[in-house]
Amino acid sequence: MTENSIILEEVVFRRSQRRIFNGVSLVIPKGKIVAIMGPSGTGKTTLLRLIAGQLRPDSGSVQVNGFEIPDLSRNELFEVRKSMGMLFQTGALFTDLSVFENVAFPLRIHSDLPEDMLRDLVLIKLQSVGLRGASELYPSELSGGMARRVALARAIALDPGIIMYDEPFAGLDPIALGVIVELIKSLNAIYGMTSIIVSHDINETASIADYIYLLSDGRVIGSGSPGALFKQDSPRIQQFIKGLPDGPVAFHYPAADYEDELMQSLAPNHWFTF
Amino acid sequence: MQMRSIEIIVGAFMLAGIISLAVLAIRVSGFNVGAETNTYSLYARFDNIGGLVRRSKVSIGGVVIGRVAEIRLDQDTYTALVRMEIDRDVQTISTDSTATILTDGLLGGKYIGISIGAEEAFLVNGDEITDTQSAIVLEELIGRFLLKKF
Amino acid sequence: MGRAGHIWWQAIWRKPKLANAHLVIRQIYQLGVLSVVITVMSGFAIGAVLALQGYNQLVKYGSESSLGLGVALVLVMEIGPVVSALLFAGRAGSSLTAEIGLMKATEQLSSMEMIGVDPLQRIVAPRLWAGFISMPILGLMFSVVGIWGASLVGVDWLGVHEGAFWSIMQEGVDFKNHVLKGIVKTIAFGLVITWIAVFQGYDAMPTSEGISSATTKTVVYSSVSVLILDFFLTLVMFNF
Numbered sequence: 001m002t003e004n005s006i007i008l009e010e011v012v013f014r015r016s017q018r019r020i021f022n023g024v025s026l027v028i029p030k031g032k033i034v035a036i037m038g039p040s041g042t043g044k045t046t047l048l049r050l051i052a053g054q055l056r057p058d059s060g061s062v063q064v065n066g067f068e069i070p071d072l073s074r075n076e077l078f079e080v081r082k083s084m085g086m087l088f089q090t091g092a093l094f095t096d097l098s099v100f101e102n103v104a105f106p107l108r109i110h111s112d113l114p115e116d117m118l119r120d121l122v123l124i125k126l127q128s129v130g131l132r133g134a135s136e137l138y139p140s141e142l143s144g145g146m147a148r149r150v151a152l153a154r155a156i157a158l159d160p161g162i163i164m165y166d167e168p169f170a171g172l173d174p175i176a177l178g179v180i181v182e183l184i185k186s187l188n189a190i191y192g193m194t195s196i197i198v199s200h201d202i203n204e205t206a207s208i209a210d211y212i213y214l215l216s217d218g219r220v221i222g223s224g225s226p227g228a229l230f231k232q233d234s235p236r237i238q239q240f241i242k243g244l245p246d247g248p249v250a251f252h253y254p255a256a257d258y259e260d261e262l263m264q265s266l267a268p269n270h271w272f273t274f
Numbered sequence: 275m276q277m278r279s280i281e282i283i284v285g286a287f288m289l290a291g292i293i294s295l296a297v298l299a300i301r302v303s304g305f306n307v308g309a310e311t312n313t314y315s316l317y318a319r320f321d322n323i324g325g326l327v328r329r330s331k332v333s334i335g336g337v338v339i340g341r342v343a344e345i346r347l348d349q350d351t352y353t354a355l356v357r358m359e360i361d362r363d364v365q366t367i368s369t370d371s372t373a374t375i376l377t378d379g380l381l382g383g384k385y386i387g388i389s390i391g392a393e394e395a396f397l398v399n400g401d402e403i404t405d406t407q408s409a410i411v412l413e414e415l416i417g418r419f420l421l422k423k424f
Numbered sequence: 425m426g427r428a429g430h431i432w433w434q435a436i437w438r439k440p441k442l443a444n445a446h447l448v449i450r451q452i453y454q455l456g457v458l459s460v461v462i463t464v465m466s467g468f469a470i471g472a473v474l475a476l477q478g479y480n481q482l483v484k485y486g487s488e489s490s491l492g493l494g495v496a497l498v499l500v501m502e503i504g505p506v507v508s509a510l511l512f513a514g515r516a517g518s519s520l521t522a523e524i525g526l527m528k529a530t531e532q533l534s535s536m537e538m539i540g541v542d543p544l545q546r547i548v549a550p551r552l553w554a555g556f557i558s559m560p561i562l563g564l565m566f567s568v569v570g571i572w573g574a575s576l577v578g579v580d581w582l583g584v585h586e587g588a589f590w591s592i593m594q595e596g597v598d599f600k601n602h603v604l605k606g607i608v609k610t611i612a613f614g615l616v617i618t619w620i621a622v623f624q625g626y627d628a629m630p631t632s633e634g635i636s637s638a639t640t641k642t643v644v645y646s647s648v649s650v651l652i653l654d655f656f657l658t659l660v661m662f663n664f
Binding site: 052081084089095106109110 | 531
């Protein structure tokens, strides 16, 4: 049995009255690519932050590599984070540092490597995302796709066992999209990195995920391999997967009766003609 | 390297700050380092000190030789007791010298002017100048003026 | 307020490691050095104006030789600390807020946390220390340049006697009572302004209106705080 990297059990998380997660349980097996999907606003990014220990659940357990994350002290969390890499939606490169310095940053913080070893490592990481030649540029000089690749190089700088992608496909042109998909696949295949992808991009995600969890209204409403999920009966799942404009997630924002509302503007005239 | 030039500039910045402080200390406030320890105390009593305050000048012939350190009301005699800190290198203030409270210019502050007397004995730390002349208060002056009907 | 205090407390409590001294230095450059030009220019201008106006009034009583004293006292005790603080709030404070707000909006602070670096220690603390150090230096420079400007106007242009200008000033300005208290003010102002600027940036909404409103709030809140604080400091330091 493959062991599980990450286990979430009955996680409840509230933010200002709203229950973002109302008893979410999922497991992420080691070395697999698992996608967490759902409509916008379901708090998928929040889930990543819970796993990373940036947020604490109100109740429930969040286990990573056997460690109960909410119970860790600051120093212990520091150590555990060495084995987790996160790629933010916006890349989140440090704008005052060069590409090289951005990728070197985690290495400088977590290790005492001599400068020349550090340099080699950074160049290797940049090479793996194809941007070794851009090491002297600054984030403001990069395109969106390039920035995201640099951010990826930074996320894998410490060779983490787990890597989390927050909306990696959002806003990329087809070529850049293809590049990212390839990189995620190869990182997983070559290094065996457990990969969690948070996305609402069905097609891209389905093409590389081993397993998908579908989140809505604070719960897991469906899960399975991409193929199995497509066949599931539930109307919610079907609406999401097929991208249907109307269904359990309604097209119309709640409003008064249509006829009545129109009639209101006609009413004054109506009276006079009587 | 970029960091190098920034460090240099910041260093210059902080140096400028220290220089500013020094300028303010010396040029602007006439700070005298070490002046405090090289002094001795002399006392004088006045009926009226006018606008004399702490740190007012004490001078001989217009040359500043000390400062007013303390002003107290002597409750027995109801006179003002002034303690002056005089430079140690001014040792030759004779025992019959006079201390007068004068005004610096038309609107200037008050200061104490000491006129040296003829005696050969000199005042030492803790002595009192007995011959004093109080400040000229404007109202008294007008009063005297009117009475004498000049 | 509570959150603001929390951030402050955490940043000070976890003092920047000595290794992070270079971060503080970089911030002193950003906040302090880049404010020098506007501070010095304003100082000179205000010193000159004070000399001009002061002369006009004093000459009526024949006391124009006291011009140096008057200008020096006003600058060192009040105008120097206060005006340089207001300038600092506008220039350095607003840029500080915008910078931190932007870093938060683009998730740079989050990613820093993920990598295991405490943004409070790495981003906030150096800036607080830099403000704390830069403000007094700027205040001093303002006063010095102001007095110099006043001397140019008063002595070289309006004909006030040079000897009298400086000696009467030296007689009347007391280092402990006047200059030092002015410095105390600048330190207090520096702390307040940097604290407000950092907090507003941290708390800003991650939108362009959010950041712009946060920058405005920084300038307004710190300016008002400086003026109110000045009143109380003056009351306590000079009237008791």
